[in-house]
Amino acid sequence: MAGQMQPPGVNPMIPQTYRVNKFIRETHDTFSLDVVPKGGTEPMFFQPGQFNMLYAFGVGEVPISISGPKPGTQGMIHTIRDVGVVTRALHHLKKGQTLGLRGPFGSSWPIEESKGQDVVIMAGGIGLAPLRPALYALLEQRDQYGEIVLLYGVRNPEDLLFTKEFETWRGKYGVQVKLTVDTADREWRGNVGVVNTLIQRVTFDPLNTVAMICGPEVMMRFAVSELKRYGVPEQQLYVTLERNLKCAVGFCGHCQFGPAFICKDGAVFRYDKVKPFFGIREI
Amino acid sequence: MKTLESILANHPFFANLKAEYLALVTGCASNVRFEAGQFIHRQDEEADSFYIIREGKVALEICPPGKKAITVQTVSDGEILGWAWLVPPYHWQFDAQAVELTRAIVLDGKCLRNKCGEDHTLGYELLSRLLPIIGQTMEATRLQLLDIYGVQR
Numbered sequence: 162m163a164g165q166m167q168p169p170g171v172n173p174m175i176p177q178t179y180r181v182n183k184f185i186r187e188t189h190d191t192f193s194l195d196v197v198p199k200g201g202t203e204p205m206f207f208q209p210g211q212f213n214m215l216y217a218f219g220v221g222e223v224p225i226s227i228s229g230p231k232p233g234t235q236g237m238i239h240t241i242r243d244v245g246v247v248t249r250a251l252h253h254l255k256k257g258q259t260l261g262l263r264g265p266f267g268s269s270w271p272i273e274e275s276k277g278q279d280v281v282i283m284a285g286g287i288g289l290a291p292l293r294p295a296l297y298a299l300l301e302q303r304d305q306y307g308e309i310v311l312l313y314g315v316r317n318p319e320d321l322l323f324t325k326e327f328e329t330w331r332g333k334y335g336v337q338v339k340l341t342v343d344t345a346d347r348e349w350r351g352n353v354g355v356v357n358t359l360i361q362r363v364t365f366d367p368l369n370t371v372a373m374i375c376g377p378e379v380m381m382r383f384a385v386s387e388l389k390r391y392g393v394p395e396q397q398l399y400v401t402l403e404r405n406l407k408c409a410v411g412f413c414g415h416c417q418f419g420p421a422f423i424c425k426d427g428a429v430f431r432y433d434k435v436k437p438f439f440g441i442r443e444i
Numbered sequence: 445m446k447t448l449e450s451i452l453a454n455h456p457f458f459a460n461l462k463a464e465y466l467a468l469v470t471g472c473a474s475n476v477r478f479e480a481g482q483f484i485h486r487q488d489e490e491a492d493s494f495y496i497i498r499e500g501k502v503a504l505e506i507c508p509p510g511k512k513a514i515t516v517q518t519v520s521d522g523e524i525l526g527w528a529w530l531v532p533p534y535h536w537q538f539d540a541q542a543v544e545l546t547r548a549i550v551l552d553g554k555c556l557r558n559k560c561g562e563d564h565t566l567g568y569e570l571l572s573r574l575l576p577i578i579g580q581t582m583e584a585t586r587l588q589l590l591d592i593y594g595v596q597r
Contacts, residue, residue: 286593316593343588346512350543353503353515355584361456362520377592383583 173410176216176261181254182236187322191287192252193228193240199259205237208269209294210401210429214409215239216261217250224406224424226291227265232301237265240290240322266409268429270295271399275371279307281363281393283384285314285356285376289322291401291428292375300334308365310337314356314380317342318349337363356380357387367392373429375401382440385432398432400439418444448473451549455496456522457573465566472555478502478542484525491528491536492553497521500546504538516588517581518543527574529553 171177183195194215198205207213207227216222223245229238243252254260272295280299284292299306311330315321321340330336339359341352352359356376370393374384381400388398404416404423411425419438421427438444449470452458458466476495478484484495484502495502501520505513516538519525525548528536534553560567 314593316591320593341518343591343593345515347503347505347515347541349515350501351518352501352520353518355587357587358580358584361522379587379590379592383587 173263173266174408176214176222176263178259179262181256181258181260184254184256185238187240188320190244191240191242191320191322193238194251194254194260195230195236195238196260196262197236205235207237207265207294209272209298210269210291211265211267212291212406212409212428213237213239213262213264213266214406215241215247215251216263217247217254218259218261220250221247222261222263223247223251224266224409226428228290228293229297231297240287240293242287263409266424268427270298270373270429271371271431272298275299276302276305277307278397279310279365279370281310281312281360281365281370281372281388283312283356283372283374283376283388285380285384286316286320287322288374288376288380288401289313292373293323293326295373296330296336300330300336303334307369308337308363309334310339310363310365312339312341312356312359312363314341314343314359314376316344318345318351339363355383357383360387360391368394371397371399373399378402385439395433395436396431399429400432400435401428402430402435403428448475448549451498452496455498455549457496457524457577461569465563465569468559468563468566469551469556472552472559473549474552476548476550478546478548480542480544482542484540484542484546485536486539487536489536491526491534493526494529494551494553494556495525496549496551497523497525498547498549500548501543502546503541503543505541506538513539517584524574524577527578530557530571530574 178199179196180199181194182197185193212224212226214222215225225239225241227237228240230236241248243249282292327338331338341354345353372388372393374381402423406424407413407415409424411422416423499521501518503515504517505515507513
């Protein structure tokens with residue numbers, strides 16, 4: 162869970178130059194950049210749930226969760242939604258072009274702590290991206306965990322991420338994968354409704370379950386409430402929080418959340434630690 | 445072979461319902477099956493049925509004029525379909541179409557209403573099971589309306 166910073170000797174405020182190794186189109190507005198250090202061959206280490214600050218030269222810097230790669234492969238994948246000036250600039254990057262990168266920063270999902278238990282992963286929208294490395298890590302040691310459940314909700318079927326991997330997760334690893342969308346037309350044969358409603362359609366032992374939740378904050382509030390209703394203890398619920406991350410190392414204070422800084426104490430938090438502040442509008 | 449009563453007893457909606465009430469409810473019940481694509485009911489039709497989904501999936505749809513039908517919710521195994529049979533004017537608000545082969549138990553809405561009228565404790569039992577579902581549906585609808593996955597500006 163503890164945040165893993167850049168290697169000693171590297172100034173965390175100075176971006177390193179990375180090269181786009183692969184550009185992956187995910188949906189109409191979402192893409193992934195697989196990046197490697199420019200000229201470097203050293204393996205890159207990160208913990209599932211951590212993020213990097215990606216710098217589009219001359220435009221700006223944004224915090225982006227690490228969404229891959231699969232264990233044992235090179236590079237770091239960042240899944241990005243094109244919603245602003247910087248993400249648009251990143252969207253226009255092509256293979257071989259460069260960008261700045263600081264990181265990895267922040268806390269991580271409780272992979273080790275979840276051993277011997279069931280794991281419920283609840284994702285909304287692009288929230289599946291930071292959870293994918295957690296899923297990879299769980300599946301790498303599949304026999305160490307009980308039931309693994311993925312509940313994933315998006316706005317409509319076209320917004321589903323990583324769809325090619327669902328069948329592998331289901332078939333090869335026995336993950337209970339349930340998808341839902343907010344609205345759809347008749348072409349869609351799956352579930353329609355909010356992600357919380359999927360909980361009743363899967364099997365897990367609530368008292369012996371760790372839940373990892375990532376999505377819009379409103380969705381997470383309802384997800385937490387629903388999981389608690391099923392009996393998952395608060396100490397076994399993990400959420401991610403998003404605020405205005407700037408320095409990413411706890412200097413600037415932009416991302417203060419109650420007594421915590423999201424950049425260095427989060428973005429993954431155990432729910433009971435942030436519960437007092439979770440529903441406060443002003444924070 | 446399972447009896448209707450035992451199937452109903454094992455459905456989450458009727459969990460722990462007293463045997464005497466289960467017997468009353470079973471008196472209004474029969475098995476139904478819908479093929480994928482088959483309409484179960486249409487908007488504005490008389491709502492005289494209450495479906496207990498055993499297996500399968502049903503889409504609730506709205507069809508805006510001149511546009512494709514929009515699915516706003518799906519219900520599946522262990523869930524129920526419809527409460528319009530309980531609320532005047534007893535008309536369906538949505539189209540319901542089976543997405544896949546769906547097996548259900550249908551309860552005659554009029555029969556059930558009469559029994560609830562005769563025995564208010566049964567009525568209370570059923571309402572106290574329906575209300576949380578209605579509440580959850582309303583909560584879900586609000587979340588869908590918020591469009592939380594849309595771009596927040």
